[in-house]
Structure formats: structure tokens, C-alpha cells
Amino acid sequence: MAPPHFLLVTFPAQGHVNPSLHFARRLIKKTGARVTFVTCLSFFQRSMMSNHNNVENLSFLTFSDGFDDGGISTSEDSQKRSVNLKVNGDKALSDFIKASRNGDSPVTCLIYTILLNWAPKVARRFQLPCALLWIQPALVFDIYYNYFTGNKSAFELPNLSSLEVRDLPSFLTPSNTHISAYAAFQEMMEFLKEETNPKVLINTFDSLEPEALTAYPHIQMVAVGPLLPTEMFSGSTKQPVKDQGTSSDYTLWLDSKTESSVIYVSFGTMVELSKKQIEELARALIEGKRPFLWVITEKPNRQAKTEGEDETEVEKIAGFRDELEKVGMIVSWCSQVEVLRHRAVGCFVTHCGWNSTLESLVLGVPVVAFPMWSDQPTNAKLLDESWRTGVRVRENSEGVVESGEIRRCLEAVMEEKSDELRENAEKWKRLAIEAGGEGGSSDKNVEAFVEEICRGSPSRGG
Numbered sequence: 001m002a003p004p005h006f007l008l009v010t011f012p013a014q015g016h017v018n019p020s021l022h023f024a025r026r027l028i029k030k031t032g033a034r035v036t037f038v039t040c041l042s043f044f045q046r047s048m049m050s051n052h053n054n055v056e057n058l059s060f061l062t063f064s065d066g067f068d069d070g071g072i073s074t075s076e077d078s079q080k081r082s083v084n085l086k087v088n089g090d091k092a093l094s095d096f097i098k099a100s101r102n103g104d105s106p107v108t109c110l111i112y113t114i115l116l117n118w119a120p121k122v123a124r125r126f127q128l129p130c131a132l133l134w135i136q137p138a139l140v141f142d143i144y145y146n147y148f149t150g151n152k153s154a155f156e157l158p159n160l161s162s163l164e165v166r167d168l169p170s171f172l173t174p175s176n177t178h179i180s181a182y183a184a185f186q187e188m189m190e191f192l193k194e195e196t197n198p199k200v201l202i203n204t205f206d207s208l209e210p211e212a213l214t215a216y217p218h219i220q221m222v223a224v225g226p227l228l229p230t231e232m233f234s235g236s237t238k239q240p241v242k243d244q245g246t247s248s249d250y251t252l253w254l255d256s257k258t259e260s261s262v263i264y265v266s267f268g269t270m271v272e273l274s275k276k277q278i279e280e281l282a283r284a285l286i287e288g289k290r291p292f293l294w295v296i297t298e299k300p301n302r303q304a305k306t307e308g309e310d311e312t313e314v315e316k317i318a319g320f321r322d323e324l325e326k327v328g329m330i331v332s333w334c335s336q337v338e339v340l341r342h343r344a345v346g347c348f349v350t351h352c353g354w355n356s357t358l359e360s361l362v363l364g365v366p367v368v369a370f371p372m373w374s375d376q377p378t379n380a381k382l383l384d385e386s387w388r389t390g391v392r393v394r395e396n397s398e399g400v401v402e403s404g405e406i407r408r409c410l411e412a413v414m415e416e417k418s419d420e421l422r423e424n425a426e427k428w429k430r431l432a433i434e435a436g437g438e439g440g441s442s443d444k445n446v447e448a449f450v451e452e453i454c455r456g457s458p459s460r461g462g
Contacts, residue, residue, distance in 0.1 A: 004108040004454050005034045009093065011115045012043035014269060015355055019135045019203050019227035020113055028057045030443050031450040034105055038093065040065040040085065063092035086118045093122045109453045117187045129453055131199035136354050136375040138202050138212035138221060139382060140169055145216060147172055148189040167381040170373040203227045203354065205435035205442055222445050226358040226436045232337060233437040250293060250331050260346030263292040263410060264339055267351040271372045275316045276400050282320040284406035285328060290414065292328035293339065340365050347413045352376040357383065364429035366390055366421040368409045370401065389425045
């Protein structure tokens with residue numbers, strides 16, 4: 001009998017594709033399944049996903065978003081792209097499902113990530129089972145589901161205080177300007193409410209969010225994470241970074257620092273900091289006099305820049321660069337996992353994107369939680385209040401985190417609360433490695449999910 005065949009379609013952004021690829025690998029390794037990974041051609045080409053072509057049972061299907069060579073620069077371009085994703089994506093999935101029915105490996109199940117509400121409708125049309133791969137924490141799913149299908153009052157869990165507006169996903173706050181994102185999440189949650197047996201695969205693990213994973217008994221919420229590179233679950237202690245070939249400047253710089261002395265600063269690749277925020281952060285790092293490694297990149301999505309500001313972050317930092325480099329190091333890129341594993345790193349100043357949050361937990365690194373948008377405010381609350389591995393910054397009335405507040409949080413993590421935070425970080429590191437490692441709870445959850453899909457699949461004699 002042929003192995004099950006999963007069609008996994010993902011939104012074309014790094015924060016969606018990376019965990020989806022790790023999930024595809026877990027599916028294949030644990031169940032022998034075949035996975036066809038679907039995304040748009042423009043992302044496939046620029047992200048070098050073809051490097052994964054040598055993975056057995058993993059193949060790729062691409063379609064055009066209308067911008068195969070990039071060049072998205074206006075809101076009109078983004079709107080056109082969204083339409084093309086829906087129209088061309090629907091056709092690509094439909095054609096593939098129909099063609100596979102006549103082959104030796106028909107599609108068994110369709111799995112889709114967030115912001116792709118057209119994908120489950122394709123599955124419904126072809127009477128295929130489908131599941132949502134939720135790439136954010138379970139609590140964030142619960143908040144959206146409660147908001148759009150229940151009442152809009154505060155969502156509460158036993159180990160958290162009531163959620164304030166500042167703790168909610170930014171798309172649900174009064175200041176939200178991303179109307180299309182709000183509408184997309186609303187449509188997704190209403191679709192799931194209509195399903196008779198909705199399945200949601202969540203990039204978390206059982207011991208991390210036990211209450212959130214069971215908040216809605218009628219929804220099958222399956223913890224399949226942390227969806228990170230398998231080598232992160234080795235459980236090894238922190239080591240100096242080892243590069244193949246010649247070590248880079250930042251690895252040599254880290255090797256020269258004492259244990260747990262360096263502050264690592266990175267805000268991801270999407271939203272740019274305002275000039276005012278850059279200045280406050282720079283001042284805090286200069287005055288704090290602790291060695292730091294700060295990643296400042298030219299953001300690929302210039303639409304996400306702060307409104308009314310044309311300078312890039314690299315340009316915004318120019319006036320402070322000489323002073324900054326007397327204390328720390330600024331780089332345009334680094335291997336985040338390798339940096340977080342380094343013995344010299346003692347603190348991670350992070351935007352609290354979910355992938356970065358999981359990396360901090362799996363590698364046992366305390367954080368200064370500095371959320372910006374989307375799920376990040378909720379993730380920051382979890383890090384601060386629930387898991388207690390970090391300290392969250394507070395913004396002033398203008399939404400800027402002042403240098404004094406940043407220094408307060410850095411000193412708390414590096415000095416005042418360092419013992420408590422490191423102890424908690426080590427606990428979650430151990431639990432994350434147990435869950436995500438070979439034969440852990442997430443492996444077992446994936447196996448059970450695939451078994452259930454296969455039992456219910458007519459094409460497999462179910």
C-alpha cells in the first residue's frame with residue numbers, strides 16, 4: 001500500500017515556510033509519508049528552497065503570484081498579489097489533486113497555513129480531509145477563535161492574568177490598520193466553526209501550553225512542535241560557534257567574550273524600527289556598556305517600514321555607529337541559532353516572533369521581550385508571566401520604549417533576575433527537547449494524526 005500523501009501549502013513568507021518545512025520533514029521521518037510542499041514561485045526562487053530537493057519523499061509544487069521576479073513595492077501590488085495567490089493557488093492545487101488521483105500516490109490530506117483561506121475550500125470541494133497548520137502559539141489561536149466565534153470579552157487562562165489590550169494580537173486592537181489581516185483571521189475562524197471535526201496542528205508542545213491546547217474540546221488541537229531544526233534537540237550545552245571553513249568576524253568576536261556576558265539583539269526581517277526607537281535602543285546599549293551583537297538588516301519588505309520614514313535602519317543608526325561599535329558589534333546577518341547556542345550569549349532582545357521565541361526556549365536563553373505586532377504581544381506576555389524566562393518592556397504614551405526602560409529590562413535579565421530566569425529557561429529547554437526530540441510527545445502526536453487520517457481515507461481502504 002502506498003504511503004499517505006500530504007499536500008502542504010504555505011503562505012510565502014520565511015516565518016511560515018520554515019516551520020512548515022520542519023513539519024514536512026517530521027511527517028516524512030516519523031510516518032514514511034510523502035509530502036508535496038506548495039508555495040509561490042517568487043519565494044521558492046529567492047529563498048533557495050531547492051536545497052531541500054534531496055529529501056526523500058519531499059517534492060515541491062510552485063505557482064505564480066504575478067511577481068515571479070519580485071518587485072512588490074506598493075499596496076496595490078500587494079492586493080494584486082493576494083488575488084493571484086488565491087486564483088493561481090486554487091488552480092495549482094486543483095490540477096494537482098485531479099492528476100494525482102490517476103497516479104500511484106493520490107493526495108490523502110491537505111494541510112494549509114494561516115492567511116490561505118482558499119486552500120481548505122479546495123479540500124472541501126474534492127472531499128479531502130484537511131488540517132490547519134497553526135504557526136503561532138495555541139493561546140493566540142484561542143484568542144482569535146474566542147474573539148470571532150464567541151464573545152469579544154477578555155480571554156482568560158488559569159496561569160495568566162486577564163489579557164489587556166497590549167497583550168492581544170495587534171490585529172484585534174483598536175489601533176489596527178491591517179484590515180485585510182483582520183478579515184482573513186475572521187474568515188478562517190468562522191470556517192473552522194462550520195467544520196464538523198476541525199483539526200489544528202499547532203507549533204507548540206504539550207507541556208508548554210496544556211490549558212490552551214484543551215480550551216476548545218470540539219476542536220482537535222494537536223501539538224506538533226517545536227518545529228525547528230532537528231539538531232537543536234540534541235540537548236548539548238552551549239558551545240562556541242563552529243563554522244565550516246573560515247570563522248566569520250562575529251563568531252571570533254563571540255569566542256573572545258566571557259560566558260553569558262553578551263546581549264544579542266535582533267528584531268526579525270519584517271517590521272522596521274522607527275528612527276526614534278532606534279535612537280532609544282542605541283542609547284541604552286551605549287550607556288549600558290555591556291557587549292552586544294546587534295543584527296541590522298536591509299528589510300526585504302520596505303512596505304512594512306514605519307509610516308512617513310524613508311530611511312532604512314542602517315541609515316537611521318549612522319549617527320550612533322561609532323559609539324556603538326566601541327561597546328559591541330553590528331552585523332547585517334548571522335546564524336541566529338548558532339549565536340543563541342554560544343556560551344557567551346546571556347540575553348536575547350527579541351521582537352518575540354514565534355520562531356525566535358521557540359528558539360530561545362529550546363536553547364535556554366533568557367529574553368528581553370520587545371514585541372512589535374501580530375502575535376508578538378501575546379508571545380511576550382507568555383514569556384514574561386507564564387514561562388517566566390524574560391522581562392517585557394513597557395512603551396511610553398507614544399508607543400516608544402525609552403532608553404531607561406530598555407536598560408531596566410537588560411539589567412533585570414543580566415543581573416537582578418538572572419538566576420531565576422536562567423533556572424526557568426533551563427527547565428523549558430529540558431521540556432522542549434523532550435517534546436521535540438526523537439520519540440517525544442510531538443512525534444507521537446504526529447503519528448496519531450496520520451493514523452487517524454489514513455483510517456478515514458476511502459482511497460486507503462478506511
